[in-house]
Amino acid sequence: MKQIICKDLKIGYEKKILINSINLTISEGEYWCITGANGMGKTTFIKTLLKLIPSISGEIILSDGLHQTDIGYLPQQKIHQKNFPASVEEIVISGNLNKSKLRWYYNKEEKARAKQNILKLGLKGLEKKSYNTLSGGQQQRVLLARALCATSKIIILDEPVSGLDPNVTQDMYNVIKKLNTEDKITIITISHDVQLATQDATHLLHFEKDGKYTIKLKGGSKC
Numbered sequence: 700m701k702q703i704i705c706k707d708l709k710i711g712y713e714k715k716i717l718i719n720s721i722n723l724t725i726s727e728g729e730y731w732c733i734t735g736a737n738g739m740g741k742t743t744f745i746k747t748l749l750k751l752i753p754s755i756s757g758e759i760i761l762s763d764g765l766h767q768t769d770i771g772y773l774p775q776q777k778i779h780q781k782n783f784p785a786s787v788e789e790i791v792i793s794g795n796l797n798k799s800k801l802r803w804y805y806n807k808e809e810k811a812r813a814k815q816n817i818l819k820l821g822l823k824g825l826e827k828k829s830y831n832t833l834s835g836g837q838q839q840r841v842l843l844a845r846a847l848c849a850t851s852k853i854i855i856l857d858e859p860v861s862g863l864d865p866n867v868t869q870d871m872y873n874v875i876k877k878l879n880t881e882d883k884i885t886i887i888t889i890s891h892d893v894q895l896a897t898q899d900a901t902h903l904l905h906f907e908k909d910g911k912y913t914i915k916l917k918g919g920s921k922c
């Protein structure tokens with residue numbers, strides 16, 4: 700089932716076009732990995748998909764009843780965010796805010812969903828801990844559990860393993876792979892580690908200089 704269709708999508712900022720004419724379709728259950736050198740426009744692309752910034756031209760079509768709120772987002776963590784003074788359970792349950800914005804409390808299902816995602820991400824026992832006392836890998840799991848409270852359809856991740864040591868990095872990739880293969884969640888992730896990231900990806904979107912890009916499918920064939 701098609702979920703996101705980009706048609707002649709031109710991305711960038713005022714007077715600065717980064718990628719010209721992106722044409723691609725992301726379907727349910729796919730795992731897209733976006734690579735490219737620094738400054739090529741990877742983060743700009745996902746922010747454009749998330750409608751956090753406007754495109755220069757072209758279209759992003761959400762297909763088959765998908766809504767913008769069905770797209771979960773794990774942003775790149777900035778240093779000051781690592782010191783956020785809230786508990787694990789408070790952060791995870793806040794993933795429901797998009798849906799509950801007309802209410803000032805969380806309902807039963809939202810609380811159950813938060814509990815379930817805490818379990819799924821191996822955070823049981825850490826619920827009352829303050830986020831700023833956790834390791835980098837645990838913090839990423841908390842943010843992923845939060846994103847899962849917002850959606851069970853698509854998750855977009857901006858460099859989810861940045862700053863993690865190799866074992867924790869592999870752990871994080873395993874968690875993401877499980878969400879993709881077992882829960883059928885569509886994954887769109889940015890990575891600098893092409894080899895590790897593409898071990899699980901079904902599609903490799905590579906941004907190049909001069910506004911160009913390539914798409915490779917698992918197994919190496921181009922499309």
Ligand SMILES: Nc1ncnc2c1ncn2[C@@H]1O[C@H](COP(=O)(O)OP(=O)(O)OP(=O)(O)O)[C@@H](O)[C@H]1O
Pocket residue numbers: 712713715717735736737738739740741742743744
């Ligand atoms: N708000 C902004 N206004 C203007 N230019 C911006 C803005 N944000 C980013 N840029 C510029 O757009 C270009 C692409 O940035 P982007 O963050 O999308 O690259 P990236 O491929 O994700 O890089 P990295 O791998 O370093 O994270 C860079 O030259 C950057 O300086």
